[in-house]
Amino acid sequence: MKLQANHDMGGLTAxxxxxxxxxxxxxxxxxxxxxxxxxxxxxxxLKVDELRRNIETLGPSAYERMTYYERWMHAICxxxxxxxxxxxxxxxxxxxxxxxxxxxxxEGAG
Amino acid sequence: MQAIGMYGIExxxxxxxxxxxxxxxxVRVRVAFPPGHVRTPFYCRGKVGVIERLCGxxxxxxxxxYNRSGLPAQPLYRVRFTSRDLWxxxxxxHGDVVxxxxxxxxxxxxxxx
Amino acid sequence: xxxxPGAPHDHTHFxxxxxxxxxxxxxxxxxxxxxxxxxxxxxADVRAQIEAMDARTPARGARVVARAWTDAAYRERLLANxxxxxxxxxxxxxxxxxxxxxxxxxxxxxxxxxxxxxxPRMLLGLPPDWYKSREYRSRVVREPRRVLEEFGxxxxxxxxxxxxxxxADMRYLVLPMRPTDTDGMNEAQLASxxxxxxxxxxxxxxx
Numbered sequence: 001m002k003l004q005a006n007h008d009m010g011g012l013t014a015x016x017x018x019x020x021x022x023x024x025x026x027x028x029x030x031x032x033x034x035x036x037x038x039x040x041x042x043x044x045x046l047k048v049d050e051l052r053r054n055i056e057t058l059g060p061s062a063y064e065r066m067t068y069y070e071r072w073m074h075a076i077c078x079x080x081x082x083x084x085x086x087x088x089x090x091x092x093x094x095x096x097x098x099x100x101x102x103x104x105x106x107e108g109a110g
Numbered sequence: 111m112q113a114i115g116m117y118g119i120e121x122x123x124x125x126x127x128x129x130x131x132x133x134x135x136x137v138r139v140r141v142a143f144p145p146g147h148v149r150t151p152f153y154c155r156g157k158v159g160v161i162e163r164l165c166g167x168x169x170x171x172x173x174x175x176y177n178r179s180g181l182p183a184q185p186l187y188r189v190r191f192t193s194r195d196l197w198x199x200x201x202x203x204h205g206d207v208v209x210x211x212x213x214x215x216x217x218x219x220x221x222x223x
Numbered sequence: 224x225x226x227x228p229g230a231p232h233d234h235t236h237f238x239x240x241x242x243x244x245x246x247x248x249x250x251x252x253x254x255x256x257x258x259x260x261x262x263x264x265x266x267a268d269v270r271a272q273i274e275a276m277d278a279r280t281p282a283r284g285a286r287v288v289a290r291a292w293t294d295a296a297y298r299e300r301l302l303a304n305x306x307x308x309x310x311x312x313x314x315x316x317x318x319x320x321x322x323x324x325x326x327x328x329x330x331x332x333x334x335x336x337x338x339x340x341x342x343p344r345m346l347l348g349l350p351p352d353w354y355k356s357r358e359y360r361s362r363v364v365r366e367p368r369r370v371l372e373e374f375g376x377x378x379x380x381x382x383x384x385x386x387x388x389x390x391a392d393m394r395y396l397v398l399p400m401r402p403t404d405t406d407g408m409n410e411a412q413l414a415s416x417x418x419x420x421x422x423x424x425x426x427x428x429x430x
Contacts, residue, residue: 010356012359017374020351020352022352032272032273034269047174052339085258099249116303165392188322189372209386216405
């Protein structure tokens with residue numbers, strides 16, 4: 001049985017470091033902003049360790065496949081559902097509405 | 111027991127566990143593999159290090175992860191491990207070290223030699 | 224390229240992506256809309272948060288380093304309590320606890336977060352992709368010298384390496400050594416010599 005969790009990777013062998021970086025896209029910054037706003041002491045609707053737990057419980061293949069802010073978005077959403085801030089029903093309906101609108105990623109943010 | 115570290119208790123004034131290790135004490139990281147959100151890296155479990163400093167007392171992240179208070183706050187230390195102890199066989203230079211923040215409940219005292 | 228995110232003129236920039244809007248982008252829009260409707264926050268709050276994020280760049284960390292290079296008493300205070308010393312310069316770190324680790328001719332420091340991606344973002348902004356990569360997180364605690372070589376940093380064995388794994392409530396900033404060719408420079412000139420990666424510890428500043 002593998003006891004070492006997928007995210008707990010210190011000391012494993014891995015390839016050469018690719019010095020990659022990119023300018024964060026607006027949607028990525030908004031995901032970051034969501035986390036900052038929700039965890040803010042005035043709201044306290046999300047704890048950073050809840051976010052991390054919800055990232056860590058992604059299966060290894062999802063963890064590797066998803067981008068950094070996709071993992072965050074998944075975890076923010078899970079935390080909000082776990083806490084009852086939003087329901088899966090309203091989320092599922094709203095996501096379909098957003099798709100049907102053909103919304104641009106920035107819609108509603110300006 | 112030693113005065114809680116330079117960064118104090120978080121949240122301020124919260125109930126906390128007293129610190130039982132001093133700077134320079136040799137400690138061993140407990141070997142345990144509970145499922146869940148743990149901030150003690152796998153690579154240091156069972157390893158022996160030395161307390162570099164007491165940082166303060168902070169809510170236990172293993173509890174925060176489930177939206178509980180994490181109180182009483184747990185003393186948090188920076189523990190220094192030599193690379194040679196962490197990675198035997200790699201023959202790192204003697205002075206190379208890794209310093210890791212570890213909560214007190216993951217540490218056990220080394221018997222005095 | 225760095226237009227204020229969320230500003231209306233961004234829409235044209237994103238029209239190309241319209242057809243391929245992904246699952247998580249859709250989720251971000253939906254969650255944001257729901258939270259605004261529930262009065263958890265406003266769109267103005269989101270914008271303000273992003274503006275604050277954009278204002279946090281490595282120039283902040285560089286200011287701290289330059290001050291420490293020019294003011295010995297400040298350097299002492301910075302090493303003793305990083306957050307308090309940053310606040311002296313008007314850099315508010317919020318709840319962040321900062322440990323500043325100083326490079327010397329004998330010791331070189333480098334920071335990592337093997338468990339996720341903890342980073343001194345209040346001083347350096349959002350981390351680069353490589354800092355969050357499996358390769359960096361896995362390897363730098365085990366073979367820091369080889370990792371540093373991949374960044375073009377070769378350290379003799381006589382220089383000890385201290386790797387700091389940010390596993391809990393502390394964040395780290397490396398105080399690089401002041402280059403020797405900087406006599407007489409003012410703080411702003413010195414700050415311009417301080418790179419982000421030197422404050423992470425993957426590089427050293429050429430002297």
